[in-house]
Amino acid sequence: MTEFDNQPDRADEAPDATDRAGVADDADLMEVDAIGTPAVPPRPARPWWQGAWAGLAAGGLAVAVGMLIAAITDVVSPIDAVGSDVIDRTPRAVKEWAIRNFETNDKLVLRIGIFTVLALAAMVIGALATKRVWIGVAGIGAFGVVGALAAAGRPGEGAGSAVPSLVGAVVGASVLYVMLRRPAVEVPGPSAAPLGWDRRRFLVTSGTTAVVAAAAGAVAHRITSNREREFTSQAAQPIPEFGDTGVTVDIPAGADADPNTPFITPNDDFYRIDTALSFPRADVENWSFTIEGMVDKPLTVTYADLLNRPQVERVITICCVSNEVGGRYIGNAVWRGVMLRDLLEEAGVQDGAEQVYSTSLDGWTCGFPVGAALDGRDAMVAVGMNGEPLPLAHGYPARLIVPGLYGYVSATKWLSKIELTNWEREGYWVPRGWSREGPIKTQSRIGYPRHRVPIDPGPGKIAGVAWAQHRGIEKVEVQIDDGEWQVATLATDVTDDAWRQWVLDWDATSGDHQVRVRATDKTGATQTEERTPVAPDGATGWHTITVRVR
Numbered sequence: 001m002t003e004f005d006n007q008p009d010r011a012d013e014a015p016d017a018t019d020r021a022g023v024a025d026d027a028d029l030m031e032v033d034a035i036g037t038p039a040v041p042p043r044p045a046r047p048w049w050q051g052a053w054a055g056l057a058a059g060g061l062a063v064a065v066g067m068l069i070a071a072i073t074d075v076v077s078p079i080d081a082v083g084s085d086v087i088d089r090t091p092r093a094v095k096e097w098a099i100r101n102f103e104t105n106d107k108l109v110l111r112i113g114i115f116t117v118l119a120l121a122a123m124v125i126g127a128l129a130t131k132r133v134w135i136g137v138a139g140i141g142a143f144g145v146v147g148a149l150a151a152a153g154r155p156g157e158g159a160g161s162a163v164p165s166l167v168g169a170v171v172g173a174s175v176l177y178v179m180l181r182r183p184a185v186e187v188p189g190p191s192a193a194p195l196g197w198d199r200r201r202f203l204v205t206s207g208t209t210a211v212v213a214a215a216a217g218a219v220a221h222r223i224t225s226n227r228e229r230e231f232t233s234q235a236a237q238p239i240p241e242f243g244d245t246g247v248t249v250d251i252p253a254g255a256d257a258d259p260n261t262p263f264i265t266p267n268d269d270f271y272r273i274d275t276a277l278s279f280p281r282a283d284v285e286n287w288s289f290t291i292e293g294m295v296d297k298p299l300t301v302t303y304a305d306l307l308n309r310p311q312v313e314r315v316i317t318i319c320c321v322s323n324e325v326g327g328r329y330i331g332n333a334v335w336r337g338v339m340l341r342d343l344l345e346e347a348g349v350q351d352g353a354e355q356v357y358s359t360s361l362d363g364w365t366c367g368f369p370v371g372a373a374l375d376g377r378d379a380m381v382a383v384g385m386n387g388e389p390l391p392l393a394h395g396y397p398a399r400l401i402v403p404g405l406y407g408y409v410s411a412t413k414w415l416s417k418i419e420l421t422n423w424e425r426e427g428y429w430v431p432r433g434w435s436r437e438g439p440i441k442t443q444s445r446i447g448y449p450r451h452r453v454p455i456d457p458g459p460g461k462i463a464g465v466a467w468a469q470h471r472g473i474e475k476v477e478v479q480i481d482d483g484e485w486q487v488a489t490l491a492t493d494v495t496d497d498a499w500r501q502w503v504l505d506w507d508a509t510s511g512d513h514q515v516r517v518r519a520t521d522k523t524g525a526t527q528t529e530e531r532t533p534v535a536p537d538g539a540t541g542w543h544t545i546t547v548r549v550r
């Protein structure tokens with residue numbers, strides 16, 4: 001094909017001075033080679049910025065088509081698959097930094113980051129494709145293959161999950177090829193056409209591509225969020241065994257003392273930490289988990305089995321090893337479920353089993369000593385949280401809860417398998433630089449007043465929470481400026497497995513005061529002043545704030 005193929009189209013255009021000038025110049029540029037065939041004159045390449053824009057539009061279309069097909073066929077979106085791989089491969093320091101700075105928005109930030117990287121790459125690919133169009137096709141194709149491999153390799157996904165990314169790449173690469181295959185004819189001279197036929201066609205094609213991409217992306221997002229919402233509302237149907245009242249445990253009114261921290265954390269306010277970009281959605285009719293490995297009789301337990309077994313409700317505070325001193329990655333709930341010990345006794349734990357190693361539906365793993373399941377503490381397979389079925393974000397249909405252990409070694413959400421193993425097996429976080437065992441460290445936090453939030457002078461109070469799960473809190477002391485440590489009043493003791501609130505009366509005088517807190521657990525150990533980072537096995541140090549009195 002040559003430039004002259006364009007001429008019939010050109011005739012359709014409203015004739016105007018610039019177009020006529022273009023036609024005339026094209027004719028002038030025509031050369032005739034030795035054997036008399038009209039040769040295509042050397043043409044300047046399309047400007048790089050047009051290539052970048054074309055790359056952005058075509059790349060966007062590739063991603064959006066991939067997301068749309070993934071949403072329709074209900075497989076993992078290529079973006080989430082790559083995001084999950086990024087999470088799995090991110091070095092510990094970066095992950096810690098992300099959790100600290102973005103808190104639970106870390107996944108939103110990751111998605112924005114992925115889209116930004118893709119957009120920049122697509123623009124570079126498009127700009128290069130103005131010189132060699134195959135660079136564009138190959139570039140988009142390469143991203144398609146990356147997305148396909150990531151999707152097919154995620155736990156619970158198969159070869160079919162590669163399809164959305166591959167189809168998206170084919171569509172995106174084709175559109176880029178159509179947009180860039182023929183370089184623009186830039187008309188030389190002072191009468192240069194600012195918007196000739198080719199450029200207009202280019203703008204229309206690329207603009208349409210961008211609009212279609214945005215629409216496809218929006219539809220994909222809609223389908224996915226509708227499906228998740230529908231699933232969540234189904235899952236929220238009360239479990240019959242719960243009755244209408246939900247929680248059966250009485251929480252004494254005296255358990256509260258910190259006005260900023262309810263003793264029971266409502267489900268919607270409960271911190272959430274996991275590696276999942278989208279929640280595994282188990283159909284409870286077909287879901288079950290297994291107990292296998294070093295046991296006499298492997299078990300398969302369905303949702304109905306769990307509900308039919310004797311249930312217990314326990315108040316247990318769980319917390320994250322990534323919780324900084326004074327941090328918020330801690331929550332207290334009434335968990336309902338089946339005692340893990342009962343299940344393990346039925347399966348028959350063999351001699352030599354060292355670790356209870358569990359796997360989630362999305363392939364996350366962790367492990368804790370067998371002793372923690374059998375030493376009498378209330379380790380459980382939980383199906384309920386604060387009188388409701390487990391929310392999807394917190395592990396529906398079932399999760400593990402083990403009093404006294406950080407979540408990263410014990411609290412598997414979306415449970416799929418429990419194996420009895422030796423210590424050779426390593427949970428998800430262990431090779432990523434976290435300690436193999438994760439007993440919770442004794443900690444305390446000032447909840448009221450808030451750091452540097454002014455309060456009125458006069459009689460008032462300082463209050464907060466302290467925790468040493470499964471050991472219990474014996475004493476909390478507060479130090480104001482450099483004064484004596486004062487013993488705080490402890491709120492009603494509900495259980496050693498939950499946090500304990502505390503309060504100290506205080507006559508506040510105007511000015512800034514440094515206030516710090518330390519707790520002593522029921523073994524008599526007082527938390528250390530030494531500040532250590534969250535890695536590898538939990539932060540230590542005394543929570544210290546500045547109280548501003550007007």
Ligand SMILES: Nc1nc2c(c(=O)[nH]1)N[C@H]1C(S)=C(S)[C@@H](COP(=O)(O)O)O[C@H]1N2
Nearest residue numbers: 271272273274275320360364407408411413
């Ligand atoms: N499947 C799965 N379970 C998981 C995790 C995870 O990443 N995936 N994170 C663990 C960690 S680190 C913590 S602190 C707790 C947090 O539980 P929550 O989100 O219900 O508060 O879940 C644990 N269970």
Ligand SMILES: [Mo]
Nearest residue numbers: 320321407408
């Ligand atoms: Mo955690």
